[in-house]
């Protein structure tokens with residue numbers, strides 16, 4: 001049984017919807033995710049008419065759901081990392097066109113880690129020429145408090161792997177002030193965000209009172225952390241600050257700044273890009289209907305108030321889903 005089929009079979013009792021993608025061969029699953037809200041209406045983002053086959057419902061209830069619901073959370077499963085990268089580039093480029101037209105700016109938040117490699121196709125044809133890079137404003141969901149030319153710097157990672165290859169105006173790339181302490185850098189970054197809200201570059205969420213970024217392109221660690229919000233760390237409960245700091249990160253280096261959950265959860269779109277068998281346990285916990293423990297992983301705390309959350313995964317990352 002293929003992974004896609006296994007996911008579908010395991011999912012029918014939970015009203016999941018399976019769509020098969022012919023090229024690239026991805027599976028698309030709407031996650032029920034323990035009561036997380038769904039709203040009605042069509043999916044507003046045609047990631048790729050060429051790559052999306054008609055939805056194939058796995059049972060009657062799923063068919064009804066597929067016909068009438070806007071799925072605010074979906075899981076894309078790719079056969080190959082190359083296909084994932086192609087689809088992620090298309091997703092981001094289409095959001096760029098849509099949101100830049102609507103707002104006059106496109107605010108993009110990056111994580112560090114393997115995400116940067118996964119967005120590499122944006123810096124290649126056709127997107128290199130078709131995207132209006134002048135509208136992009138780039139931020140980091142978290143950053144290590146190290147000099148910008150340090151090998152641990154998320155800025156350096158993104159610069160080397162992506163930003164140096166696309167013509168985003170340098171004044172629209174918001175690195176941390178690496179001359180400051182962790183606390184100082186977090187305050188400084190939050191002040192910068194507030195100024196950009198005043199200027200109208202960053203939108204505000206009317207429902208949460210926190211900034212509403214257009215898209216966050218995020219990775220997840222094997223322990224289920226996102227940004228620098230780690231399992232069991234008190235920072236996951238921060239509900240006032242926009243940006244905060246950590247000095248005891250379990251993942252080195254220890255000093256970092258990070259967006260808080262209220263900011264992440266106010267986003268318009270989040271792509272959670274997760275590949276590899278090492279992350280299968282956290283993926284299973286995050287996508288399972290069953291609450292296996294009262295302790296939510298940070299990735300499970302990423303619940304958008306009014307936005308669309310899309311998982312970009314590969315088969316090893318979802319390999320434990322059929323065992324739910």
Ligand SMILES: O=C(O)[C@H](O)[C@@H](O)[C@H](O)[C@H](O)COP(=O)(O)O
Pocket residue numbers: 111112113114115142143144154218219220221222225226227228251
């Ligand atoms: O600064 C960081 O450490 C990252 O921003 C971090 O949140 C990362 O995105 C995840 O750890 C996933 O990293 P991998 O995709 O490399 O596993």
